Amino acid sequence: MxxxxxENGRFGSYGGRYVAETLMPxxxxxxxxxxxxxxxxxxxxxxxxxxxxxxxxxxxxYFAERLTEHGKGAKIYLKREDLNHTGAHKINNVLGQLxxxxxxxxxxxxxxxGAGQHGVATATLAARLGxxxxxxxxxxxxxxxxxxxxxxxxxxxxxxxxxxxTSTLKDAMNDALRDWVTHxxxxxxxxxxxxxxxxxxxxxxxxxxxxxxxxxxxxxxxENRLPDAVVACIGGGSNAMGIFHEFIDDKKVxxxxxxxxxxxxxxxEHAASLTxxxxxxxxxxxxxxxxxxxxQINDAHSVSAGLDYPGIGPEHxxxxxxxxxxxxxxxxxxxxxxxQLCTKLEGIIPALESAHAIPRTLNLASKLGEHGLIIxxxxxxxxxxxxxxxxxxxxxx
Amino acid sequence: xxxxxxxxxxxxxxxxxxxxxxxxxxxDPDHEASLxxxxxxxSAGVDIIELGMPFxxxxxxxxxxxxxxxxxLKSGTTVRSVLDMAVAFRKGNDTTPIILMGYANPxxxxxxxxxxxxxxxxxxxxxxxxxxxxxxxxxxxxxFEKHGLALIRLATPTTxxxxxxxxxxxxxxxxxxxxxxxxxxxxxxxxxxxSEAVTRIRTASGLPVxxxxxxxxxxxxxxxxxxxxxxVVGSAIVDKFHKEGKDAALDLVQKLSAATLKPNxxxx
Numbered sequence: 001m002x003x004x005x006x007e008n009g010r011f012g013s014y015g016g017r018y019v020a021e022t023l024m025p026x027x028x029x030x031x032x033x034x035x036x037x038x039x040x041x042x043x044x045x046x047x048x049x050x051x052x053x054x055x056x057x058x059x060x061x062y063f064a065e066r067l068t069e070h071g072k073g074a075k076i077y078l079k080r081e082d083l084n085h086t087g088a089h090k091i092n093n094v095l096g097q098l099x100x101x102x103x104x105x106x107x108x109x110x111x112x113x114g115a116g117q118h119g120v121a122t123a124t125l126a127a128r129l130g131x132x133x134x135x136x137x138x139x140x141x142x143x144x145x146x147x148x149x150x151x152x153x154x155x156x157x158x159x160x161x162x163x164x165x166t167s168t169l170k171d172a173m174n175d176a177l178r179d180w181v182t183h184x185x186x187x188x189x190x191x192x193x194x195x196x197x198x199x200x201x202x203x204x205x206x207x208x209x210x211x212x213x214x215x216x217x218x219x220x221x222x223e224n225r226l227p228d229a230v231v232a233c234i235g236g237g238s239n240a241m242g243i244f245h246e247f248i249d250d251k252k253v254x255x256x257x258x259x260x261x262x263x264x265x266x267x268x269e270h271a272a273s274l275t276x277x278x279x280x281x282x283x284x285x286x287x288x289x290x291x292x293x294x295x296q297i298n299d300a301h302s303v304s305a306g307l308d309y310p311g312i313g314p315e316h317x318x319x320x321x322x323x324x325x326x327x328x329x330x331x332x333x334x335x336x337x338x339x340q341l342c343t344k345l346e347g348i349i350p351a352l353e354s355a356h357a358i359p360r361t362l363n364l365a366s367k368l369g370e371h372g373l374i375i376x377x378x379x380x381x382x383x384x385x386x387x388x389x390x391x392x393x394x395x396x397x
Numbered sequence: 398x399x400x401x402x403x404x405x406x407x408x409x410x411x412x413x414x415x416x417x418x419x420x421x422x423x424x425d426p427d428h429e430a431s432l433x434x435x436x437x438x439x440s441a442g443v444d445i446i447e448l449g450m451p452f453x454x455x456x457x458x459x460x461x462x463x464x465x466x467x468x469x470l471k472s473g474t475t476v477r478s479v480l481d482m483a484v485a486f487r488k489g490n491d492t493t494p495i496i497l498m499g500y501a502n503p504x505x506x507x508x509x510x511x512x513x514x515x516x517x518x519x520x521x522x523x524x525x526x527x528x529x530x531x532x533x534x535x536x537x538x539x540x541f542e543k544h545g546l547a548l549i550r551l552a553t554p555t556t557x558x559x560x561x562x563x564x565x566x567x568x569x570x571x572x573x574x575x576x577x578x579x580x581x582x583x584x585x586x587x588x589x590x591x592s593e594a595v596t597r598i599r600t601a602s603g604l605p606v607x608x609x610x611x612x613x614x615x616x617x618x619x620x621x622x623x624x625x626x627x628x629v630v631g632s633a634i635v636d637k638f639h640k641e642g643k644d645a646a647l648d649l650v651q652k653l654s655a656a657t658l659k660p661n662x663x664x665x
Contacts (some may be wrong), residue, residue, distance in 0.1 A: 008532065016532070016533055017530065017532050017533060018501055018528045018529065018530075018533055019528055019530060020456075020457040020527050020528055020530070020551065021530050021550070021551040021552065021553050021556065021564065021575070022457070022551075022553045022555060022575060022578055022579075024530050024532070024555075024556075024560070025553075025555040025556070025557070025560065026555070164460065164463055165453065165454065165463075165467075170454060171454075173456075174454055174455075174456045177456040177457075178456060178457075178459070178579075178580045181457065181578060181579055181580060182578055182579040182580065182583065183578075184555065184578065278506075280502045280505060280506060281500075281501040281502045281505050281528065282454060282502060283454075283456070284528075286505075289502070291502065291506065293506075294475045294476065294503060294506065295476075295502045295503035295504070295505065295506025295507065296452065296453045296470060296502075296503065297452075297453040297454050297502070
């Protein structure tokens with residue numbers, strides 16, 4: 001079951017390689033290069049060395065005692081991806097991809113970013129590895145994520161403002177694909193989530209799977225048993241796939257993904273592709289998408305820029321279809337209040353993305369009762385979101 | 398139907414000229430105006446019409462085609478309404494091939510089999526679906542073959558000898574050679590390699606090879622026409638139509654078409 005995808009990049013009927021012919025040779029070359037390093041111990045030795053000394057892994061698995069008290073039920077542990085260098089899980093994937101780019105002899109790195117976390121992680125490792133970096137970012141996101149834009153520039157990256165379409169993450173991805181088509185021979189496209197044409201969904205999952213491997217060892221050490229449930233927020237779904245992957249064959253462990261419900265999944269303003277979308281084809285893969293009755297892509301909405309995407313990784317579509325993972329949602333309002341709750345109770349400022357997982361974790365904790373055990377992936381820290389929260393609270397900073 | 402495409406190329410060979418393929422975006426800026434332009438294309442020298450179906454996220458297109466698509470969507474254009482343009486066009490013209498060009502999601506949403514039936518019924522001859530490479534177009538190809546429609550594939554400068562057989566297997570009508578790596582409407586690259594690529598693809602496929610991407614001016618069209626069986630111009634026509642209207646667009650079409658005469662021919 002955890003052997004997916006097949007040789008055509010399929011997770012059941014999802015995934016695949018839906019790209020223009022111009023991009024087929026580069027993605028086939030990438031697939032071949034990834035196959036080479038996948039079983040190469042020296043590649044993983046490099047990966048582990050950077051993960052330990054540069055990213056700061058392993059990240060702690062922390063018993064959130066006060067959230068547990070608040071939930072009046074199951075024990076809640078947080079996997080602290082927020083403590084990674086650059087502040088989120090994103091860097092795990094970037095580390096793997098840029099080490100691969102280096103082996104492929106590519107020195108020009110491009111990336112798309114929404115909240116800026118993937119852009120910052122890419123700019124960071126590009127700086128460290130001496131590579132050129134261009135980050136595509138929607139003009140709307142540039143406006144709402146100014147500190148991250150400046151960080152990327154400090155790190156030597158060029159940030160290209162994308163004004164096509166809705167000027168958000170999906171358009172940044174369109175423009176990155178356009179750039180890649182034009183400069184494929186010297187360029188490595190570092191996709192930030194478990195989506196895109198094969199091999200990205202598989203490769204990004206594999207690089208993020210370090211989260212779940214550590215988590216399993218840590219929970220066995222701390223509690224001497226597997227958790228009842230693992231909960232993670234989902235935009236494209238890379239932090240969720242990263243923590244889920246190791247547990248997929250442990251059928252008793254419930255895997256719960258939390259999509260962004262924005263102003264409500266019954267409104268037009270949400271980003272819950274599985275809850276409110278239908279299967280379709282975008283950005284190289286077949287997966288659940290927000291779309292209208294004519295197959296045109298609908299705009300996503302979420303208070304968190306990192307979840308503001310109308311699609312989801314194809315493996316999630318598959319896990320949803322076969323019922324191995326459960327997908328629920330959380331509104332903007334719930335996430336904002338959970339952001340404040342977690343900050344006050346635990347002294348941990350969560351990323352707004354990660355805050356989406358908190359209300360569903362608390363609901364489940366109360367249902368499972370005091371013998372229950374839940375792990376929530378704290379995928380990133382919320383320093384980048386303080387301006388947004390201040391605005392919502394009507395506070396000027 | 399592929400026979401309209403075959404007849405068109407047979408006729409062109411006799412006249413020792415390259416064909417001229419014009420791309421327009423269906424429904425840009427609205428149904429009526431784009432239909433008027435479409436109807437006027439054959440008498441302006443267009444041998445094959447590529448009719449764009451708009452999509453919100455056209456990742457292989459540059460800004461000219463993307464904006465045209467967004468205008469078309471704003472005026473309510475759908476796959477069905479683009480097919481209705483073909484129906485209306487066919488009332489006055491039964492010879493000029495119509496090739497739809499678009500992205501997978503709107504037709505995937507409609508269902509490949511329904512799309513194939515509707516395409517046949519509308520009098521359309523084939524389609525190019527940009528993000529369905531050979532690895533992913535099996536289902537649509539089967540549906541098209543049932544109706545004798547041509548699913549046209551793209552070959553690019555990166556399609557090497559190892560990959561070419563995969564690209565041409567099962568393709569019908571003609572092969573579209575994307576002469577420049579990049580997006581539609583971008584600057585045109587060197588032509589040096591075009592003639593070699595066209596010969597290679599024509600020999601391997603036994604089909605005519607049309608060449609596009611980056612051709613904007615009559616001079617460029619003339620250069621490409623030396624080796625190609627037909628020359629495609631899209632963004633330049635779409636841009637002209639948007640900025641200066643139908644007469645200016647048709648004037649450009651006439652000049653481009655005239656430029657596709659082969660140097661040694663005696664007239665078009």
